[in-house]
Amino acid sequence: AQSVAQPEDQVNVAEGNPLTVKCTYSVSGNPYLFWYVQYPNRGLQFLLKYITGDNLVKGSYGFEAEFNKSQTSFHLKKPSALVSDSALYFCAVRDKRGNTPLVFGKGTRLSVIA
Amino acid sequence: EPEVTQTPSHQVTQMGQEVILRCVPISNHLYFYWYRQILGQKVEFLVSFYNNEISEKSEIFDDQFSVERPDGSNFTLKIRSTKLEDSAMYFCASRGDFTDTQYFGPGTRLTVL
Numbered sequence: 313a314q315s316v317a318q319p320e321d322q323v324n325v326a327e328g329n330p331l332t333v334k335c336t337y338s339v340s341g342n343p344y345l346f347w348y349v350q351y352p353n354r355g356l357q358f359l360l361k362y363i364t365g366d367n368l369v370k371g372s373y374g375f376e377a378e379f380n381k382s383q384t385s386f387h388l389k390k391p392s393a394l395v396s397d398s399a400l401y402f403c404a405v406r407d408k409r410g411n412t413p414l415v416f417g418k419g420t421r422l423s424v425i426a
Numbered sequence: 427e428p429e430v431t432q433t434p435s436h437q438v439t440q441m442g443q444e445v446i447l448r449c450v451p452i453s454n455h456l457y458f459y460w461y462r463q464i465l466g467q468k469v470e471f472l473v474s475f476y477n478n479e480i481s482e483k484s485e486i487f488d489d490q491f492s493v494e495r496p497d498g499s500n501f502t503l504k505i506r507s508t509k510l511e512d513s514a515m516y517f518c519a520s521r522g523d524f525t526d527t528q529y530f531g532p533g534t535r536l537t538v539l
Contacts, residue, residue, distance in 0.1 A: 355432075413461075416468050
């Protein structure tokens, strides 16, 4: 069975500082990994994904994530946080085999303080 | 940029009533999904749909739920007899044949009284 853990319910960071939102996963095969962001009263917006290849993937709005197979992690990062990055961030995983659905973490609320 | 759209944005219903939530997936996408998010909880998979049939469903997707693609554009989720615990945000998602990314709609907030 697949699972995702986001160990932090809330992450606070000052504007301009680097941010990290943590995610670890468990799948039986090779993973497809995703980050989505949810702004208040909005749907889930795709940020980035890891499928194969380079372990560092770059996505929308200056975000990037590093796939670490040995640590089964896929942490989301940004070098310099903006107040507008404040939102709920979800990590998701699915097995590469077949058309399996996404399994989401519980989400991490990011608050960027001016 | 193409988007998944959902209607209505908010639906209020009485317990025991039937509701139909509507989604228009991105044109030329072939895989369709419904997820739900109970307030304050994680996003949970309900059902996936491909080639006019259900591919996979979760334990949540019991006999009270059904999905349909009545025409070439809409994808619907029906709840036959709503319960209080069905209150949640329901998200539709779609995926193309040559991409691994699911694109989500804005959601329908269902409130069962």
